[in-house]
Amino acid sequence: MAIRRSGLTLVELLVVVAIIAAMVGLGLPVMKAVLRSFQSEDSTAVLVQTALNSARAMAMGQQRYVGIRFQQAYCPPKSPTEARQYLIFIVYSPDADLASRFRAVRGLEPIPLPEWAAVMDMEFSGPLVGRQGPVGPGEWDDKVLSDPDVLRDLATFSIVFGPSGRLAFKEVCVRDAGQLFNSISKVQGGVGMFVQDDPDAKDLGLAKEESRDRFLIYDRQAFNEALRRGRPLSDCLNMVLQRPWYVNPYSGNLVRGR
Structure with missing residues (x-):
């Protein structure tokens, strides 16, 4: 006889996480206490993993990126x-005008990361600091990581799955002209929550770029304190750069670097 298993599906778990995040945003003390119990790097990875699993399932189900x-x-x-x-x-x-265009999935609200946490790409656009090509950790220093446009670039990146469910390396340019993503002038006017990848936002560190397969998770408060001292790399990021998170190209599972 088949054994019946109980528990939440990945989609149900994602909904639960989103509800908790929304209730925390409303300031409910009980929900804040629940979220505090999740305040670790691994718990943020669990949230990201759940989202990756859902994105991968949608890619295979819809046969789209x-x-x-x-x-x-x-x-x-x-x-x-x-x-x-x-x-x-x-x-x-x-x-017809943009072959690399992505847009927000309709009906799914943005999910805030835990208030203490942030994630970071592992390279940024060199022209932001007068360099050529992408700039990786080997070329980082406290000065470049104090540049607001560099930080905005590093905080903006995508992870994409193809119709087969495998990780895809694809040029991503998010444009939506809607209530989530919009041009910088529209967002400044209150229409939209995120600035889309437009040419006029390139100098802000927002431009089309290839999807990623790795990233960093770090403590946002600790980073901001280090940034105020002018030592964001020396006093904070150096500790997490040694162990980035990788996305398995076949399963989509997160793997911690060693």
């Missing part, structure tokens, strides 16, 4: 670290 996008809500150009970071589901939606 589907992924997750990490991005901060819009804030004034000089204070990117003060903005909350979100996880947004995106789907490949090319048009």
Whole structure:
């Protein structure tokens, strides 16, 4: 006789996490206590893993490229670290003018990362600091990581799965012209939550780029304190750079670097 198993599906777990995050945003003390119990790097990885599993399932089910996008809500150009970071589901939606276009998945709200936590790409656009090509950790220093546009670039990246369920390396340009993503002028006017990848946002560190297979999870408060001292790399990121998180290209599972 088949054994009946109980428990939450991945989609149900994602809904639970989103509800907890929403209730925390309303300031409910009990929910804040629940979230505090999740305040560790591994717990943030669990949330991201759940989202990756859902994106991978959608990619296979819909036979389309589907992924997750990490991005901060819009804030004034000089204070990117003060903005909350979100996880947004995106789907490949090319048009005649832009072959690399992705948009937000309809009906799925952005999910805030735990308030203490943030994730970071492992390379940024060199032209932001007068260099050529992408700039990886080997070229980072405290000065470049104090640049607000560099920090905004590092906080904005995507992980994408193809129709087969395998990890895809695909150029991603998120444009939506809706209530989530919009042009910088529209977002500044209150229409949209995130600045889309437009040419006029390139100098802010927002531009099309290839999807990723690795990232860092770090303590947002500790980073901001180190940033105020002018030592974001020396006093904070050096500790997590040794052990980044990788996405298995076949299963989509997160693997911790050693």
